Amino acid sequence: MIPSFFRILVIGRNTLVEAVRQKVLSVLLIFGLVLVGSSVYVSTIATPGLDAAGLFDEQIKFVKDFGCGAIGLFGFAIALLSTAQLIPQELQSRTVYTILAKPVRRAEFLLGKFLGVVLLLALAVTLMSLAFAASLYWQETVGLKYAQDVYDQHMPNWQNSPQLVSQYNHDIQDIVSKVQDPQLVEAILLLFAKLVMTAGIALLISTFATSSIFTIITTFMVYLIGHLEGVARDVWLARGAETSLWQSGLAGLISLLVPDLNSFTIVDEILAGNHVPWVHTLNLLGYAEVYLVVLLAVSIIIFDFREI
Amino acid sequence: MMSSTLPLSRRLRRAALVALLLGLWAPGKILWEQKIAHEQDFLRYHGVTMSRELRDQLGQGLTIGVLSGMRSVVADFIWAVNVTLAWEDEQWFRMSGLINLCTTLQPRAATFWDIGGWQLSWNASVAAAEDLKQPNALRRLRASRFWIEKGLEIYKRGIENNPQSWTLWAHTGLLYQQRLKDYRNAAYYYQKTSELPGAPVFYERFPALMYGLAGDDQAAYAAWKSLWERLTPEQREEKEHWKEKVESNIHRLEQKLSVPTEKRIFPK
Numbered sequence A: 001m002i003p004s005f006f007r008i009l010v011i012g013r014n015t016l017v018e019a020v021r022q023k024v025l026s027v028l029l030i031f032g033l034v035l036v037g038s039s040v041y042v043s044t045i046a047t048p049g050l051d052a053a054g055l056f057d058e059q060i061k062f063v064k065d066f067g068c069g070a071i072g073l074f075g076f077a078i079a080l081l082s083t084a085q086l087i088p089q090e091l092q093s094r095t096v097y098t099i100l101a102k103p104v105r106r107a108e109f110l111l112g113k114f115l116g117v118v119l120l121l122a123l124a125v126t127l128m129s130l131a132f133a134a135s136l137y138w139q140e141t142v143g144l145k146y147a148q149d150v151y152d153q154h155m156p157n158w159q160n161s162p163q164l165v166s167q168y169n170h171d172i173q174d175i176v177s178k179v180q181d182p183q184l185v186e187a188i189l190l191l192f193a194k195l196v197m198t199a200g201i202a203l204l205i206s207t208f209a210t211s212s213i214f215t216i217i218t219t220f221m222v223y224l225i226g227h228l229e230g231v232a233r234d235v236w237l238a239r240g241a242e243t244s245l246w247q248s249g250l251a252g253l254i255s256l257l258v259p260d261l262n263s264f265t266i267v268d269e270i271l272a273g274n275h276v277p278w279v280h281t282l283n284l285l286g287y288a289e290v291y292l293v294v295l296l297a298v299s300i301i302i303f304d305f306r307e308i
Numbered sequence B: 001m002m003s004s005t006l007p008l009s010r011r012l013r014r015a016a017l018v019a020l021l022l023g024l025w026a027p028g029k030i031l032w033e034q035k036i037a038h039e040q041d042f043l044r045y046h047g048v049t050m051s052r053e054l055r056d057q058l059g060q061g062l063t064i065g066v067l068s069g070m071r072s073v074v075a076d077f078i079w080a081v082n083v084t085l086a087w088e089d090e091q092w093f094r095m096s097g098l099i100n101l102c103t104t105l106q107p108r109a110a111t112f113w114d115i116g117g118w119q120l121s122w123n124a125s126v127a128a129a130e131d132l133k134q135p136n137a138l139r140r141l142r143a144s145r146f147w148i149e150k151g152l153e154i155y156k157r158g159i160e161n162n163p164q165s166w167t168l169w170a171h172t173g174l175l176y177q178q179r180l181k182d183y184r185n186a187a188y189y190y191q192k193t194s195e196l197p198g199a200p201v202f203y204e205r206f207p208a209l210m211y212g213l214a215g216d217d218q219a220a221y222a223a224w225k226s227l228w229e230r231l232t233p234e235q236r237e238e239k240e241h242w243k244e245k246v247e248s249n250i251h252r253l254e255q256k257l258s259v260p261t262e263k264r265i266f267p268k
Helices: A002-021 A023-037 A039-046 A053-084 A086-092 A095-101 A106-154 A162-179 A183-208 A212-226 A229-238 A245-257 A261-271 A278-305 B008-042 B052-067 B071-088 B092-105 B110-129 B137-161 B166-179 B183-195 B206-213 B217-230 B233-237 B239-256
Strands: none
Touching (some): A023 A039, A039 A053, A053 A106, A053 A261, A053 B071, A086 A106, A095 A106, A106 A183, A183 A212, A183 A261, A183 A278, A212 A261, A229 A261, A245 B008, A261 B071, A278 B008, B052 B071, B071 B092, B071 B110, B092 B137, B166 B183, B166 B206, B206 B217
16 A cells, blocks of 8 residues: 555656646746736726725735636646646657556556646645735735825824724725635635646546547536536426426436536635635535546546556 | 457446446435535525526627636626726716626625626716706706616615625615715615624714704614614713714704603703
8 A cells, every 4th residue: 555655656746847847837837927926917907096995895806816817727727738648648658658567557657647737736826826925915015005195195193083093993904804815725725626626537538538639628628518517407407398308318417427617616706705614615625526536536447448 | 559449348347337436426426516506505606607698798708718617807807898998988888788797797796786886876877967968957867867776776786695795785875875865765774884794883873864864853863872872881982983973963862852851861
């Protein structure tokens, strides 16, 4: 058991090193970092000249949305591109023969490769999250300075009025609580879980695909369908008179096979400032984990039987 | 040599194993997803269901964006680019449609409802009232009123979707107070505001002030009295914040309404 774990770890580490050396992934990561970092600028374009305290909500919403949007978008691209070429690249360069000739089981090889992608995603999401945190810090500094300026300019000697001091403290607290929202950790975790699930889907497809392009296109389609899985499930479970047999069958097939990725858009609610209980987040993370285990198990079965 | 060259028995075995695994997982998956969906419904996170109408409004590119889980970014993009442009060009009907689109995409983002309602009931209605292309003053007034009502509708729908957002309740109260001069409704919305977490403390005084503006001294007195009774002894001593404002109003109304001495809070 332990030697097997170490073999997976070694393959995972090598996969990560190989991935980091790839220019395409590095460029994607740099673009992601730039976009996350520029979210503050985007927010000021979005509300030109409207930096009054009342519109701070709008600006902070843009910073959060664009920051997490960029993490999701570039994370998706990194997950897709890095996973899609895992197996075809190994087959093409014939390194898979050298590895599998050693006492390495196919399952270990596959899990090691996937671990490498997960580590890569963790690295990318961490870096982009740090850039996101810096953007939020900047936005908070701007907001606090603006609030101070408004009070100083429009309400001279406001420090002498308990009511204005109380209002000022309330405004400051409001800004700080919106920026330093601990729920953002939940949002990042959910984004990461969704990216790992996407990588899992890509890995499964790549175990029987003959080219990376096929894996990329098919995974993208499954990703889109995954956001509509809830609709398919409702159609299938309702089985109304207006639903034909083949429609119901198709909806059922989608419901049974494709993950419900739309549930993860609850991240939007967190970013909009709504409270999402940790229990619900953990439920979603648990779902992602179990789904991933099934994906990996199916991938291992298919890869185990594959003639190389 | 690819998988297609595998012997039939191996292929069947592989297919049977995969089918078994998926067959075991599928019922649990459906039940789990249903549970998550119910939880999200309970938490009021309905999100958005892609309809033909919504797809037509969004266009192909933005529809793919929504389907890729970028709902909030798409809503922000429409808000930042299209709503701002419509506002600058004073295309109020277009802006109203775009505000509806953004709020449909993100019904739980209170800021869209808040600023959307403000755009229509203030900016659009003032522009309509001052529209010199319309020589008829009555028509200008009617157009202005039309946009106030549209803004009010946005605020009320926003409250339905975000009942815990004190800003929406407060700004609906402000709309009733300043744009419609309906002080009773303003008092109701300010009262609700003051009961919500995060609302500034001064909103507690607003219902009584609104009843005063409405000319209903009895209701104003009742509201001031109720507020005074809710205050802690420390708050009652806070001179500028509470004491002067609440005490002076109660004192004034007790005299004006000739409240019997034994029922007065401030008999002197």
